[in-house]
Amino acid sequence: MEREGNDCHVGDTSLTASLFDDEASVLSSTFLLDHVGEVTLTFHEDRLSWKLVGPLDNDVSTCLRVKYFPKVATEIKLSEIYAVDLNDHGSIYISSLPPATECLLLGEDIQMYRFTVHGFIRSKNQPSQCILADYTFGHTNLQMCRKWVNQLNASLKREVGRPKNLLVFVHPRSGKGNGCRTWEAVAPIFSRAKVETKVIVTERAGEAFGVMSSITNMELNSYDGVVAVGGDGFFNEILNGFLSPRFKAPYPPTPSDFVHVVKDNGYSLDHDDDEIVAETSSKKEDQFPLISSPKQFGSRISNLNSADKAAEFPVPNEWFRFGIIPAGSTDAIVICTTGTRDPITSALQIVLGKRVHLDIAQVVRWKTTPRSEVEPNVRYAASFSGYGFYGDVITESEKYRWMGPKRYDYAGTMVFLKHRSYEAEIAYLDVESDEINLTSKRDHQGNLIRAVRSSHISEKRICRTNCNVCNEKPNHASVGVCSLTPHLNSEETRWARSKGHFLSVGAAVISCRNEKAPDGLVADAHLSDGFLHLILIRDCPHASYLWHLTQLTRRGGNPLNFKFVEHHKTPAFSFTSSGDESVWNVDGEIFQAHQLSAQVFRGLVSMFASGPEV
Numbered sequence: 225m226e227r228e229g230n231d232c233h234v235g236d237t238s239l240t241a242s243l244f245d246d247e248a249s250v251l252s253s254t255f256l257l258d259h260v261g262e263v264t265l266t267f268h269e270d271r272l273s274w275k276l277v278g279p280l281d282n283d284v285s286t287c288l289r290v291k292y293f294p295k296v297a298t299e300i301k302l303s304e305i306y307a308v309d310l311n312d313h314g315s316i317y318i319s320s321l322p323p324a325t326e327c328l329l330l331g332e333d334i335q336m337y338r339f340t341v342h343g344f345i346r347s348k349n350q351p352s353q354c355i356l357a358d359y360t361f362g363h364t365n366l367q368m369c370r371k372w373v374n375q376l377n378a379s380l381k382r383e384v385g386r387p388k389n390l391l392v393f394v395h396p397r398s399g400k401g402n403g404c405r406t407w408e409a410v411a412p413i414f415s416r417a418k419v420e421t422k423v424i425v426t427e428r429a430g431e432a433f434g435v436m437s438s439i440t441n442m443e444l445n446s447y448d449g450v451v452a453v454g455g456d457g458f459f460n461e462i463l464n465g466f467l468s469p470r471f472k473a474p475y476p477p478t479p480s481d482f483v484h485v486v487k488d489n490g491y492s493l494d495h496d497d498d499e500i501v502a503e504t505s506s507k508k509e510d511q512f513p514l515i516s517s518p519k520q521f522g523s524r525i526s527n528l529n530s531a532d533k534a535a536e537f538p539v540p541n542e543w544f545r546f547g548i549i550p551a552g553s554t555d556a557i558v559i560c561t562t563g564t565r566d567p568i569t570s571a572l573q574i575v576l577g578k579r580v581h582l583d584i585a586q587v588v589r590w591k592t593t594p595r596s597e598v599e600p601n602v603r604y605a606a607s608f609s610g611y612g613f614y615g616d617v618i619t620e621s622e623k624y625r626w627m628g629p630k631r632y633d634y635a636g637t638m639v640f641l642k643h644r645s646y647e648a649e650i651a652y653l654d655v656e657s658d659e660i661n662l663t664s665k666r667d668h669q670g671n672l673i674r675a676v677r678s679s680h681i682s683e684k685r686i687c688r689t690n691c692n693v694c695n696e697k698p699n700h701a702s703v704g705v706c707s708l709t710p711h712l713n714s715e716e717t718r719w720a721r722s723k724g725h726f727l728s729v730g731a732a733v734i735s736c737r738n739e740k741a742p743d744g745l746v747a748d749a750h751l752s753d754g755f756l757h758l759i760l761i762r763d764c765p766h767a768s769y770l771w772h773l774t775q776l777t778r779r780g781g782n783p784l785n786f787k788f789v790e791h792h793k794t795p796a797f798s799f800t801s802s803g804d805e806s807v808w809n810v811d812g813e814i815f816q817a818h819q820l821s822a823q824v825f826r827g828l829v830s831m832f833a834s835g836p837e838v
């Protein structure tokens with residue numbers, strides 16, 4: 225049915241004339257809101273609100289003498305609107321009962337001009353999760369709809385930080401093989417928000433690394449960020465492809481007796497562009513042998529034309545951000561940065577231009593070549609690097625890839641039953657910091673021999689949206705790369721050591737929350753505090769280790785409060801194995817290293833995410 229102006233206020237031009245000529249920040253008009261009724265729509269500076277017109281009241285209404293409290297929203301903030309569309313002339317449904325009754329049987333469809341405001345609401349059960357919410361408004365006057373759409377779109381354009389152009393990598397076989405379907409489910413959010421996307425569906429491992437490392441700076445500058453539709457390993461590949469040729473930083477600091485020889489501990493990219501060195505790592509050594517030594521980066525850079533050499537792409541880069549749409553087996557990075565494992569929430573945080581900084585660990589393997597030269601091989605990690613149990617699980621799980629995500633449970637059980645320990649020495653920078661809530665004991669040489677952490681999670685400062693710890697400015701005024709390693713600049717640093725047989729050696733960059741470990745490996749790790757959490761599990765009885773692993777799976781558990789567990793919050797460490805060897809697991813990818821050094825760069829990259837709400 226076509227409703228004419230004299231039927232209701234919705235067509236009353238006197239009420240709505242020259243609405244936007246007015247300079248006032250509060251504008252208002254009457255519309256029919258789909259599935260609700262006639263409303264007065266008001267445009268405030270930072271939000272849009274609507275109130276039912278007529279006998280019904282927004283707060284409470286009665287029908288057949290029963291009181292109903294409306295469940296419908298009455299406003300939306302501009303920051304929660306991701307798109308506004310002018311629709312075709314079509315139907316607006318109006319119930320003849322109050323909206324709160326949710327009785328949709330007694331109503332009518334009215335043909336009108338319409339526009340839709342696309343936004344979201346938060347899930348009541350999971351506050352981090354966003355649920356799409358559309359509000360369609362109808363009016364008899366097309367011009368009126370157009371004016372509102374134009375006004376709203378002009379205001380959305382002024383919202384800061386929203387991306388316009390993104391490079392999207394889709395891993396079709398990620399997790400349960402749902403990568404493409406996951407992207408198809410969220411792609412309309414990007415198109416509605418008018419975000420251009422260049423989509424690359426990968427055909428093999430390493431392809432995204434190749435694209436990211438060889439893309440010209442000029443082209444990269446045309447994007448506001450890169451989105452990975454896949455798991456942690458896929459994101460790691462993209463991150464490494466991005467950082468390897470662009471990020472210039474010194475290697476991690478090491479104790480004086482760490483055997484590698486680095487001429488002047490130079491910057492990892494401070495080299496001659498024309499120097500081309502043959503690949504030294506073989507396919508057998510790494511599952512993903514694509515991250516080359518610094519000298520090899522030179523060969524890639526020299527492929528870039530001279531115009532691109534001139535086009536700069538500074539790293540860290542405040543504007544350029546990374547997004548992850550979860551489709552993997554674990555998705556720990558997405559859970560830590562968005563608080564949930566939900567493709568819709570991730571897509572919304574990307575198009576709305578959210579931002580958190582993320583620490584990145586630089587992990588360097590030191591390897592002696594047949595010519596007895598020691599060569600470094602750099603890898604970057606966003607979530608976790610682990611040796612022993614973690615390395616063995618990833619190696620074992622690769623044999624059962626066909627099982628999908630269940631392969632990790634199966635491989636984990638097999639590795640647990642084998643109960644292998646590895647001899648190693650770990651040296652870590654012991655930073656005197658008020659922030660470190662560990663009480664430590666030292667042996668007579670001053671070496672830190674045990675760290676005990678406070679046992680109640682409530683005492684810990686958990687990383688959340690607008691986290692104070694992550695936003696804290698470091699005490700030391702520093703510039704350039706030094707600003708990324710604030711805890712190395714402290715005068716109160718010393719090397720402490722742990723030596724012996726370990727079931728595992730792990731370094732968590734972030735809490736690594738996931739569905740199996742709801743608080744993560746380290747509940748109070750932060751997204752960008754500039755610290756690694758070194759977790760050393762000494763050889764112990766099978767049952768004790770099982771008890772530690774069980775604590776990991778419990779919300780509020782205390783997996784670090786065991787005698788055989790050491791937890792050190794540190795900006796850098798080195799590792800040397802002796803005897804039998806395992807491999808390192810860097811963000812879920814195999815990295816074979818007998819000698820390794822690592823450091824963390826505070827907030828090196830920015831993510832399209834707002835941090836966990838809870």
Ligand SMILES: Nc1ncnc2c1ncn2[C@@H]1O[C@H](COP(=O)(O)OP(=O)(O)OP(=O)(O)O)[C@@H](O)[C@H]1O
Nearest residue numbers: 398399426427428454455456457458552553554555
């Ligand atoms: N088309 C492809 N075919 C096979 N492997 C690929 C392809 N594209 C990417 N890869 C590689 O697959 C590996 C695993 O990918 P991803 O992290 O998405 O999945 P996952 O292992 O199931 O999830 P998670 O890392 O969260 O446990 C990555 O190292 C990635 O480089």
